[in-house]
Amino acid sequence: MLTGKVVRFDEVRGYGFIAPDDGSDDVFVHANMLDGDKWALAPGVPVEYDAVETDRGPKAVLVRVVGAPAGAERSAAARAGVAVAGGRGRESGHAATGGDDEEGLCDVLSERAFSAETTEALVTSVPDLTGAQIVAVRARMLALARRHGWVEG
Template sequence: MVTGRVLRFDQVRGYGFIAPDTGGADVFLHANDLLDDKHAVRPGTVVEFRLEGGDRGLKASDVRIVGQRAAASPSHSHESSYESSYVPSHEGNAGDDLCEVLSESEFKREITELLITTVPTLTGTQIVAIRQELSSLAKSYKWVES
């Protein structure tokens, strides 16, 4: 069995990727290979799995959750009612000199997840406005691919 952290997981589409603790290529994760509820799988979730060769590369099977990433502690007292379980997809790559450049749509998905998880009271209109401003900023610094 191999351990690693979930980098990202799309609960609607039912798949994502795991970064093995041993390093190397990311491993494909499909919801059908989960031994636990797919709704418990979030970025940062620690999992244990069997490593298999698939048609398109490495694939995880018999995936079991062994831990959840601790929630970030609020930095301001008025934020104490918010407990964020959001972990960006690049988390866990500490020490790497290179970072992943996301497409604009992936970046917007990450922002949306962050906003919904951190401040669930935001309206759709507020989320769209924040997302647009952050996306423009990310483009200006070339943090995203257009």
């Protein structure tokens, strides 16, 4: 297996590039090649992968996230959905009880988790929306969520 770090990833289009640790040319990666949650791909995330040569250059296959980006504040517990220390937020975006906690506070999502949940809701409830429409609605909803403090970014 080769190793590297994600240098760019477009969540909307589902593709990006990995910078190999050996210093060779960047490798194209598509979200469908990820063994796991595609939302885990972000700049700085270390990955293991196999590569195949295509007419457009190297392409990553069998991609697996092997850690968090350097300097990431979220711990393994936060990635697993356990409450983040000292806060109301949950990285996974899902409350263990499915509702408000005993203090009357609700989960605060990361912007990434909010975008993922919003996209999933739009795609499943209105399947004939175009990608551009989904991006526009999601951006507007994220702006609203920021104004009301529903997301941490």
